[in-house]
Amino acid sequence: MDRNTLIGGSAVILIIVGIALWAGLRPTPAKAPPPGTGASAIANPYVERAAYYTIAANYPTTTPLLGDASEEAVNAMQGFIIETISQFKTDGNFDKLTPEDIKMMGYDKGRQESLQITYLISSSPRTVSYIFTVYADTLGAHPNAYFKTFTFDTKNGTQVTLNTLFASKSDYLGALSGIARAKLPGIIGEEYADTDYIKSGTEPEEENFQNFFIDNSVLDILFSPYQVGPYAIGPQTLPIPLTELASILKNEYKP
Numbered sequence: 001m002d003r004n005t006l007i008g009g010s011a012v013i014l015i016i017v018g019i020a021l022w023a024g025l026r027p028t029p030a031k032a033p034p035p036g037t038g039a040s041a042i043a044n045p046y047v048e049r050a051a052y053y054t055i056a057a058n059y060p061t062t063t064p065l066l067g068d069a070s071e072e073a074v075n076a077m078q079g080f081i082i083e084t085i086s087q088f089k090t091d092g093n094f095d096k097l098t099p100e101d102i103k104m105m106g107y108d109k110g111r112q113e114s115l116q117i118t119y120l121i122s123s124s125p126r127t128v129s130y131i132f133t134v135y136a137d138t139l140g141a142h143p144n145a146y147f148k149t150f151t152f153d154t155k156n157g158t159q160v161t162l163n164t165l166f167a168s169k170s171d172y173l174g175a176l177s178g179i180a181r182a183k184l185p186g187i188i189g190e191e192y193a194d195t196d197y198i199k200s201g202t203e204p205e206e207e208n209f210q211n212f213f214i215d216n217s218v219l220d221i222l223f224s225p226y227q228v229g230p231y232a233i234g235p236q237t238l239p240i241p242l243t244e245l246a247s248i249l250k251n252e253y254k255p
Contacts, residue, residue, distance in 0.1 A: 041078070042057070042078065042081060042082055042085075044058060044059055044061055044078075045057065045058045046058070046081070046085075048085075050094065051094075051107070052092070052094050052097070052102075052105075052107045052112055052113060053088075053089075053092060053094060053112055053113040053114060053115070054112055054113075054114045054115075055085055055088065055114070055115045055116075056114075056115070056116050056117070057081050057084075057085065057115070057116070057117035058117065058118055058119060059074075059077045059078055059080075059081050059117075059119060059130075059132075060074060060077060060119065060121070060130060061074060062074070063128060063152065064128055064154055065128070065152055065154060065157045066157060067157070068157075069152070069156075069157025069158075070157070072157070073150070073152050073157075073159070076150065076159070077130060077132075077150055080132070080148055080150075081117060084115070084117060084134055084148075085115065088113075088115045088136060091138070092113055092138070105139055106139065111139060113136075113137060113138050113139055114135075114136070114137045115134070115135070115136050115137075116134075116135045116136075117132060117133070117134050117135075118132070118133050118135075119131060119132045119133070120133075122213045122214065122215045122220075123154075123214075123215075123216075124214040124215065124216050124217070125216075126153060126154060126155060126214075126252060126253060127151050127152060127153060127154060127160060127214045127253075128151070128152050128154055129149060129150065129151040129152075129212075129213030129214055129215075130149065130150045130151075130213075131147065131149050131213050131222070132147065132148040132149065132150075133145060133146075133147060134146050134147070134148065142231065144225065145224065145225060145235065146224040146225075147211040147222045147224050147235070148211065149210075149211045149212055149213050149222065151165075151212065151213055151214060153252075155252070160253075161210075162206060162209060162210065162212070163206075164250070165219075165249065165250065165253055166245075166248050166249055166250065167248050167249065167250050170248035171204075171248070172245075172248050173204035173205065173206065173209065174204045175245065175248060176202075176204070176209045176221065176240075177202050177203065177204040177208075177209075179238070179240055179244070180198070180202040180209075180221065180228075180238055181198060181199060181202055183238060183240075184198050184202070184228055184236065184238060185198065187236060187237075187238065188228070188229055188233055188236060192229065192232075192233050193229070194229055194230075197228060197229050197230070198228045198229070201223060201227040201228040201229075202228065208227070209221050211223075211224070214242075214253075215239075217241060217242050217243070217255045218239050218240065218241055218242065219239075219240045219241075219242055219245065220237055220238065220239050220240070221237070221238040221240065222235065222236075222237055222238075223235060223236040223237075223238065241255075242254065242255040243255055
């Protein structure tokens, strides 16, 4: 493991992620990337300061995986960082701003867009998970954030996705959807839970449950802002004890 903190509880992760999202974090000072850093590699930590934006990103440089699997995992996560930074710059159109754009966005008064990517780590006897939070302030009504997770099997080095976590031909999406719809109102709070909003964000589709991590004997599903409720309720974490999923999990991941 590297110097980032290993988090051993979904509640702790939720608190830290919540603080990162709602306290308005901005990139912290760090060493700038060395000259010659190209599109196929980035420094860690990566910091870029330009006239109209600031970017700060971090990712693991080592994993507990063995052999080539560790390098492949790091490359996959670094690739995600590179792609996210590239998309942020493309969306900002920073190289083609007109004087009218600069004035409208307030760049001429010192305003800047920002992108911050941080991560946490969680583990179980068979897996290690990396939980990335992408926080972007593009000078709209409010900043936005979303999650990206990577989970790896520490025995064989492969990346664990939902369809490799659960037994073949099992209706795992239906099971996750049913559990989410039953539990999220209590997690969000009956006063703020919107049944239709929750239903829309928990349809039994892969993309709705793709951001997950395993914390000891619990499968945690992450929902980004807007997925299961309005922005004001923030991100949500759905913890599901693996014992509740034992009948459809692959044998190697059963508690």
